Amino acid sequence: MKLFQSAVVLAASALCVTALSPHFVVAQNLENSQILKPTPDSWPLYHGDYSGRRHSPLTQITPQNVDRLSLAWAFQTRQFFEIKSTPLLVDGVLYFSVPEHIWAVDARSGHQLWHYSKPTPKGLHIGHRGVAMYKGWLYFTTTDAHLVSLNAKDGTVRWSKEIADVNAGYWTTMSPLIVKDHVIVGVSGDFDNLGGYLRSFDPETGDMQWQWNSTPSVGTPNSTTGGMTWMTGTYDPELNLIFWGTGNPTPVLKGDSRPGDDQWTCSIVAINPDTGKLAWGFQASPHDTHDWDAVETPVLVDADFHGQPRKMLMQASRNGYFFVLDRTTGKSLLTVPFGPTNWALGVDKEGRPIPNPEKEPKPDGRLIAPDEGGLTNYRAPSFDPRTGLFIVDAHPSYSVYFAKPADGAYGWAGADYGLWGKGVIDAIDYQTGKIRWSHDVGDGGSGAGILTTESGLTITGDGLGNVLALETKTGKTLWHARTGRGMESSPITYELDGRQYIITSSGGTLFAWALPENALEGGSSASQPH
């Protein structure tokens, strides 16, 4: 009897402990509820949360005290690929990647827990955006277009499934999106005339659940290929829709073989994550001939637009235009350039730019703004609800584009060359598209993404190796640190043991920044109840 009573007491205590403090169960697991409503001590997916706003509620680091921000630790990968991934932070462990490699790092000490590496000769090694996590498993896309599932505790491989045929010209770089029991991945590959698609995998078995094709089957007459799904999308759980950007058509610089709008290339699409069926689509660049993917983050914002509450989707797109859509219908609310553009005749009644045929690539060249890299690219933007500013790392630029019969109608089918560009952080008023402030970040441009915090800080980097903390209201620099190589990733922040950390990367090194310990004595904790 006594033994039984003790057992009951023990069991009851265990239950109480589990029920009262979910964080006590430290198992490096990640449930759907934790992805849906991330706690301040986590960054559980590529965007930080499903909205893609990259706006943190943490307020320990403020415009007033950020000048005391200092190095907590640095982690050196000691290899040569630049870090372009957004790290995940789950249960005190950071997970980040470069092509062929994943590291798990103790977020307190900055030391390595495990390192996965698999030499993978096939596929382009241009970069990697990060891993995804679900329950106790990581999901990693490889250069040779496979989805690998690994045990988050030790980096051992559970299974590897083919996403696409690397020998046909596909490769993969993106961080998968976990929605309920779906692991959703996209593909890359512009040098062949290939079909773009999204594919959903079962998180346990790796079996394919559904596939959505962005373009008609290869070989369809007078029709485009392409529409690669390069980057991670966003998700609205109430509408139960994922929002994804698609890439440019192929052949890239020559449009004769693919007349018309070339759906759904250079588009923002809304897809049901359970079925893979299209709900709506909006083309940022109908009949594109400049390689301007529309794969930049489709940021989800619920706010007033011109006096009316709206569920919006915002994208600062590669082609130079800032788009605001109603995400329930896909209808355009605003289309305005956010830098120099010279390739469109105007905007049509659907809010889509009208491409000027005279600015398509020609044998003797055409001067085009922006350049092929675009007015922005993979680096993540951020939306700050307090100021209503959509903040993006922009690249005002000019280039020359050529295409002639000898270039053929396969793959690139032409040549483009950048002439000049510079980097600026632009703060766009989302209701008008007007740029409220602009902060120079160097000739040539910067590869850094943006993070904003509720305390009024904007964290980013310039093109010369400086990490910058700006005042979100004005763009004024409040703090900086020289890290040696330009940031090529997007910063994250989280709270651990009552201390707020900001993580940035430079070259092959990860940096953790925090206020000094003694600055926290008697001070505020990182997360404010609200």
Added chain:
Amino acid sequence: MKSLSFMPRFLIVVSCAAFAGVLILASRQPSVHAAGQAPAPTPVQAGAGLFQQDCAFCHGRDAMGGETGPDLTRSKLVLSDTDGSKIAEVVRNGRLNTEKKMPPFHVSDAEMVSLVEFIRARVTAAAAMKGGRRGVDVADLQTGNVELGKQYFNGAGGCSKCHSPTGDLAGVASRHQGLSLERRMLYPEGAKSKVTVTLASGETVTGTLAYLDEFTVGLRDSNNTYRSWFIDKVKKYVVDSPVEAHVEQFPKYTDADIHNLMAYIQTLK
């Protein structure tokens, strides 16, 4: 010694013939390999694989460029590189001071040899294409009018404010041709700026701008000595960047202006 009887002799002859046959067949393969294994790649094949991994994204799968990166098959550096050392230097150090910031790559000596072999093979293949060669030929850039170009140079283009056909631009078309000339015409990468720094003391220092970010300004003085200052410790600094006029011209050009200007510039041999 007793000579071999017929049967063993026959077997020896047949064996030798078979063995010789195997040797002849084997020598036709790039390398002898054990059954079941793929043949070891030639340097060009190995270089092709490495090129696809790290270089193709910008320089194209065929090294003929135009996807952000230059056409290596027309590159002066590549064409003048007799021992692969020039290519190696660029691959290992990158080109971080250019618009597109080519990063450095970590390549072993053996890998570098194969990479250079592949690039050279592409140069040869591209040259054989003649009229069917993709990319930008000098012949593609002849659609302008010389007289209109000269008028633009001296008029709306504003070029004659800083440039002279008999002065700094004399012979420019002998030094550069085709796409290379057009790109320099539109924006000369590497053009130097001057900077004058006024120190807290009131003393001014002038030199060629060598470094500038939000926090630090650096110059090389007339003795080529490098000097730098924290920007918040000096009174002010003023940059004189004549090349900015090229940037200001970008929104003003029509494509016809550019082709006409190119026609005129190409006469300055």
